[in-house]
Amino acid sequence: MSSILFEIKESVGFITLNRPDKLNSFNREMALELQSALDECKKKEVRCVYITGAGKGFSAGQDLAEVVDPNGPGMTKILSEHYNPIVTRIRKLEKPVVAAVNGVAAGAGANIALCCDIVVAAQSASFIQAFSKIGLIPDSGGTFTLPRLIGWQKASALMMLGDKVAASDAEKMGMIYKVLPDESFKEESWAIAIGLAKMPTKGLAFTKQILRMSFNSSFEEQLRDEDILQQQAANTTDYKEGVQAFLEKRAPIFKGE
16 A cells, blocks of 8 residues: 555545554655645645544654664764655745644654644644654754744753643744544645635745745845735736625636646
8 A cells, every 4th residue: 555645626636545454654665755745735736735644643753663674764864865856846836735634743753743824733633852862852843833823942852851742832933724523624724725826826825935035034124025926926827816806796716827
């Protein structure tokens, strides 16, 4: 059975991490398959991406059995060939990516989720920066993303102590967007993805781009870049449709163009 399930449903690239017997922990096969699935999501017909886990967990991070396997990729390849390409693809993908965290998200599994554009979690889900427990540092962009989400002090403590953070606490500290009830998690999280897939895709891509640029820009530089991207957004078909629909007092029909 494939360790990544992928299909396109209602203009959404639906990705399922599929090693439920291992809490969807990553091995080389799964990491490379996820990269391939994210590449498939570059297709024009995909207007949003939805990532979730099979079974009880989102992802427990790295499969440590592979790390100690003498025939495995070794630590020299795990970041450069597995995780860094995954999070880079997510950040650069020109459409919104929703992480639907259905259970535990630990280590690299947590940081892959947190680099997505919108992160929702089931009430019973949790997040763990588990690296310190085995003498490693956070990876998969976690040292970049987490301090920007929750602040230096909390990020430092969670990374050093390896505390388990309940979904409700993750929401309160701004780590994630929203907690959803367990019983309706699949339906409500999927509805977010469907809603995004019906929105102006290029406008959302420009929003994603300008947010990414803000990490390295001064206020003046950001104003300049907003102006540049706003002009590009104003030239899209969806912008014209949005304005026309507003004037005609009707619901817009966006095409992602």
